Every structure is written in C-alpha cells, then in structure tokens.
Amino acid sequence: MAAPRDAEIHKDVQNYYGNVLKTSADLQTNACVTPATLVPKYIRETLKNVHEDVTSRYYGCGLVVPERLESCQVLDLGCGSGRDCYVLSQLVGEKGHVTGIDMTEVQVEVAKTYLEYHMEKFGFQAPNVTFIRGCIEKLAEAGIRKESYDIVISNCVINLVPDKQQVLHEVYQALKYGGELYFSDVYASLEVPEDIRSHKVLWGECLGGALYWKDLAVIAQKLGFCPPRLVTANIITVHNKELESVIGDCRFVSATFRLFKLPETEPAKRCQVVYKGGITGHEKELIFDANYTFKEGEAVDVDEETAAVLKNSRFHQDFLFTPVDCSEAETKDLIRDPFKLADGSDKVTSRHALDDAGSCCGKKQSCC
Structure with a gap:
C-alpha cells in the first residue's frame, strides 16, 4: 500500500496534468518540451499524422522513438494523451502493437477519443494501440504480463513517481530478455532538497521528483539491467522567478538513456x-x-x-x-x-x- 505522502503526490500529479495544465503553453519550465531540432525527418512525418488535440496536451521532455521498431511490442509508461503512442503505432506497423498506460483519467480519455481517427489516418485495418488507466509502478496489477514487451518507453514520467526503483522493477519484469527501456527523464545534479521535493508545482513540472543522476545506475544494476547508456542531454531552464529562488544551486537536466535487459550468457568479448x-x-x-x-x-x-x-x-x-x-x-x-x-x-x-x-x-x- 502506498504511503500517505505517495498517495498525496499521485493525487497532485493527476490534478496538475488533468486540470491545471490545459496545453503545453501552461508549463512553467522547459522541462517538458522536446527541442524540435532533435527530431529526425522520418519522425516529423509521423507527427504530422497525429491529431492536434493530442499534440497540444503533450508534456514530454525528450524524444522516445528508438530504432528498429517494425513488428515490435511496445509499452509507453505515462502515455498521457497518446502522442508518442500514435507516432510509434505508425513505426511498429500493423504487425506490431503499442500499449499506453497512464493514471490520469482525463488524459487517457483524450487518447482513446482519437483511436479510430488515427487508425483510419494510418490506413490500418485493425487498431494496433491500446490505452490502459493505471499506475506505472503497478504494471502487473494493470494487466501487463511478464516478459511480453520488446521495448518500454517513457517520456518525462518516471520522475513523477515517488518510488523509482519500483517502476524500474516493474519494467524489468515486463520486458523480454534482449528488451530495452528507452526513456527520457529529468535528473538533478545533487540529492534534491526537501523544499524542492515538497513543492507541488516543481513536482508537477518534473523537477521536485527528479532523481540524482548517479542513482540511476545504482538502481538499474541492482535490478539486473545493464549499465545505463546515455543518449542525449539538455539543460533545463526555469522561467519563473519564484521557482528559481526555491531551486537555488540545484541544477536539472533532461536526458535520454537506454537500459537493456540481457539474458544470462557467457561474458562478452571486445x-x-x-x-x-x-x-x-x-x-x-x-x-x-x-x-x-x-x-x-x-x-x-x-x-x-x-x-x-x-x-x-x-x-x-x-x-x-x-x-x-x-x-x-x-x-x-x-x-x-x-x-x-x-x-x-x-x-x-x-x-x-x-x-x-x-x-x-x-x-x-x-x-x-
């Protein structure tokens, strides 16, 4: 059972993303904005096919479209309004499948509303996307089967959950051997002080719950993942004087990492x-x-x-x-x-x- 503090955080996050934020223009920092210059042309083409009502409620901090997706089974943690799911839907094709899970009912309903629209837009005979309401630290309870996914993605969501280790444990269980967690998230330059952690807006803006970057490797390898592989990183800026004063000397970065779950084999050679x-x-x-x-x-x-x-x-x-x-x-x-x-x-x-x-x-x- 979640601790009272964890339950309160869940409630605050659902309210922030379901009611406070109406579009990405309401954000107080650039933590949840993907730099457009990082998006390759072939992905920009898929984004053009996503309905504007879905993209306007997008709050990701990076680009979570790994390579070689054809026919893959993909799980999106904290799918929100479904933007990344609909991009991946086109790339996995009709033989693949994308499952999106999010705890915010308003966001999941937006995603479901446009399912038929996107399948028709993509020219697919049957839907290859499913949306589930649930918590990403309780994937098994939400019906996610063990060793059933080739790839798990997450776009600026794990930081919103108090228990990061539990999330990564659930992901490890859901991945097939040889599978990958490809995810963008927010990291801190030091252990986040309590005044930042307890600030509701900073938590909703993905800063309050940021993990100290060195702790990612400790947690990941404890659970059995290979060491994290750093892909990209961008410094986060805050355009709000009040929030700047709370943050003080703590710095934040949005970064994309790859975590692989490999089978037990003989030690690899150079x-x-x-x-x-x-x-x-x-x-x-x-x-x-x-x-x-x-x-x-x-x-x-x-x-x-x-x-x-x-x-x-x-x-x-x-x-x-x-x-x-x-x-x-x-x-x-x-x-x-x-x-x-x-x-x-x-x-x-x-x-x-x-x-x-x-x-x-x-x-x-x-x-x-």
Whole structure:
C-alpha cells in the first residue's frame, strides 16, 4: 500500500496534468518540451499524422522513438494523451502493437477519443494501440504480463513517481530478455532538497521528483539491467522567478538513456563491429548513444558491454561481429554524466586499457 505522502503526490500529479495544465503553453519550465531540432525527418512525418488535440496536451521532455521498431511490442509508461503512442503505432506497423498506460483519467480519455481517427489516418485495418488507466509502478496489477514487451518507453514520467526503483522493477519484469527501456527523464545534479521535493508545482513540472543522476545506475544494476547508456542531454531552464529562488544551486537536466535487459550468457568479448545499414530512418548511420555512432560498412571497436548489448538485443541482425586482440584494442572513456554532455564539457577519449566503469549487468567481462 502506498504511503500517505505517495498517495498525496499521485493525487497532485493527476490534478496538475488533468486540470491545471490545459496545453503545453501552461508549463512553467522547459522541462517538458522536446527541442524540435532533435527530431529526425522520418519522425516529423509521423507527427504530422497525429491529431492536434493530442499534440497540444503533450508534456514530454525528450524524444522516445528508438530504432528498429517494425513488428515490435511496445509499452509507453505515462502515455498521457497518446502522442508518442500514435507516432510509434505508425513505426511498429500493423504487425506490431503499442500499449499506453497512464493514471490520469482525463488524459487517457483524450487518447482513446482519437483511436479510430488515427487508425483510419494510418490506413490500418485493425487498431494496433491500446490505452490502459493505471499506475506505472503497478504494471502487473494493470494487466501487463511478464516478459511480453520488446521495448518500454517513457517520456518525462518516471520522475513523477515517488518510488523509482519500483517502476524500474516493474519494467524489468515486463520486458523480454534482449528488451530495452528507452526513456527520457529529468535528473538533478545533487540529492534534491526537501523544499524542492515538497513543492507541488516543481513536482508537477518534473523537477521536485527528479532523481540524482548517479542513482540511476545504482538502481538499474541492482535490478539486473545493464549499465545505463546515455543518449542525449539538455539543460533545463526555469522561467519563473519564484521557482528559481526555491531551486537555488540545484541544477536539472533532461536526458535520454537506454537500459537493456540481457539474458544470462557467457561474458562478452571486445569486438570490432560493422553496421550493415538499412534500419528505417538510419540507413547510412546509426547514432546508438553519446559514445557510439555506427556508419554503414565502417568497422568500429566496441567494449565488452556494448558488444553484449548489440549481440543479445534486437540489433544483433544489423551488425557483423569480429573478436579483437585486447592488447591492441583502444578503450573509450564512456560518457555517463548527462550534465557534462549537456554542457559540452565531456569529450570521448580512448586509452589502451580496460574500462573500469562497469561491465554488462554488473558482472566483470573478460576481454580474451
């Protein structure tokens, strides 16, 4: 049973997103606004097909459209009015399916209202989207089956839940082995002080419940995920003097991470990989995260952690793998700090040594 404080937060969040916010223009910070410049052309085309009543109630802090979605089973945590679900619906196609779950009744009703409109717009014979009202830290109670999803996405929602570890636990259970949580969220530069945590507007604006960024890796690996892979990061600005005074020295960033749930296998070895190309929207170049960009036909040395992810996920068919001699291989110092990435101060470097930052799923990987 939720603690009284947690129950109060749930109530406040439902009120904020169901009644206080009418459109994204009502937001007090830029935490829940996706920078338009980050949206690739093929996704912009899918966005054009989404009804304006749905997009006007969008409050996401990033872009949560991972690659290779055809025929996938996708779960959207905190789907809101359904914008991301309807974008993903087009990309998974009629053989795939998207499930959206949200605890705010007003938002779910908006999403459901336009289901028929979008299916007709997309030219689909039958709906490939389902909307459920429920809490993201109680996925099993909402009817989400274990190991039933290839991908789980979340767009600026996990920060709204008091118990982040419980959310990630439920996601881990829902994912198939080889599956991925691809999500944008808000992170703090330090442990968030109580005066920020207890501020209703700051919690509704995704700042009050922000996780200290270093804690994400601790929680994720405790549950069995591979170490978080940082994709993008942007500094959050506050355009309200009163809120600025409450925040003080605490800084916030919106960041996108990938978390993979991999099967128990033999330790991966360092590899040289070649991207075959052809993934929709990324035919010639796949920007996998802040550390690795793969160009079609170009050989790239990757560490054990990256090799394990590529070999044991839906991307395995897109790469050629060749083991490398550890004594000759260079290892990157992986970018993990979203604040340094957002500030542009963290550069990727390489060295002739093994990366001690952590191996896949918390287990030391042998390189030879």
